[in-house]
Amino acid sequence: MDWDKLRIFHAVADAGSLTHAGDALHLSQSAVSRQVRGLEESLNTTLFHRHARGLILTEQGELLFDATRAMMKRLETATARIRDSEEEVFGELRVTTTTGFGSLWLAPRLPKFYEKYPDLRIDLMLEERVLDLPMREADVAIRMKEPSQADLIRKRLMSVRMRMYASPEYLDRQGRLSSIEDVSRHRLICQSPAAAQVAAGARLVQDLLSNDVSSSLTVNSYFGVLQAVINGLGIGVLPDYLVEDFSTLERVLPEVESEEVPVFLAFPEELRHSKRIAAFRDFVQEEIITHRRRLREQRPDEVADRR
CATH class of the missing domain: 3.40.190.10 (Periplasmic binding protein-like II)
Structure with missing residues (x-):
């Protein structure tokens, strides 16, 4: 199957419009339309319902879009792993955690992280919804329960009450x-x-x-x-x-x-050797150790044993 046609199909399905997909791909609308028609002919099926409001995927189109979306995620992972330097930490790191922990504990500590890794770009996603790490909705997660998804490396960081x-x-x-x-x-x-x-x-x-x-x-x-x-x-x-x-x-x-509420850090198995992930994991662990030490000094009567 022609990869260029699949790439263009994915862009059209994602944008819901030939024009918008063409703008993103730097192609004319007619060129995008020809590629989509060619893919439909090679598969002997219709991938889009054409409406005045735009394009809507058919059932067959939805199946193909699921496949191309998974392919794109895998390509993003491979690209990130290839770009990870053995000595430098750079690129984008997508971190997801709860709104409370992210805004009240993590975000105030990130200036120190940026001082150490100024070339890193962090996308901090704060929401209660559990994002799908194997599908690369995020690179690393900090959650208030042990993740149940397969193919994840997880580490218990601390406990909260x-x-x-x-x-x-x-x-x-x-x-x-x-x-x-x-x-x-x-x-x-x-x-x-x-x-x-x-x-x-x-x-x-x-x-x-x-x-x-x-x-x-x-x-x-x-x-x-x-x-x-x-x-x-x-x-x-x-x-x-x-x-x-x-x-x-x-x-x-x-x-x-x-x-007791356990706090876990997790990331996909395929990012095990990512320098970005390792830098973030080590930073969070160091900050938690410092956090515990300060709590013991400030309020020793309120600090229970933590894992």
């Missing part, structure tokens, strides 16, 4: 808590139990809300919860990795916390 925090000003104003029942007298700031989050965090929130909480604020990210807590709006349910960078926050009811 969800705990309650408030600003000292809020507690001075509204009073400190002596038991879990006292939560009913305060405003609870948290993610909704139905929102995408770690299961342990959702269970803790459900337990807290069962104590007749009269006022609450739910936010769809821990970044929003943190901002509300810092500004004295109430008591927030937050991950414990925040206490190093926001040491003025006061922990509420130290005996109340979620179950």
Whole structure:
């Protein structure tokens, strides 16, 4: 099968338009159209339904597009591996993690990483959806559970627990808590139990809300919860990795916390020898070691044993 025709078909299917595909490939619309017709003739099938609004893949077209998409991902992987220098770290690194961990823990530490590897370009994708690493939706992931996908190299980085925090000003104003029942007298700031989050965090929130909480604020990210807590709006349910960078926050009811949440770093087996992946993995591990050390120094009574 002619590779040029497949490449052009993939561009058309991706763009949904002969014109847009031609612009991306630096070809005329008529040249793109001829290649697509030639591919359809060689396969003896119709790959697109032609409409005034654009092109829509037929069932046969969808099958071929799935195949070309997988081929493109494999080519991207091969290109990245070929370009990985034995001594230099450069190129693009696509990192995916949760919104909370990425915005509150990882992003503030990236300046140090860029100082060491200024030629690296990072695409940081923050979302709760688990991206498909073997299909190269991302190069490396940091997740709050062990990845279940096959063909992944994974390493447990640390453990996290969800705990309650408030600003000292809020507690001075509204009073400190002596038991879990006292939560009913305060405003609870948290993610909704139905929102995408770690299961342990959702269970803790459900337990807290069962104590007749009269006022609450739910936010769809821990970044929003943190901002509300810092500004004295109430008591927030937050991950414990925040206490190093926001040491003025006061922990509420130290005996109340979620179950342990494991944090894993994972990347595809085929990127095992990637210098970019190795540099990022080593950086994150070093930062976690430093993070643990500082926590022990700041709040030794709150630091549990970590793996």
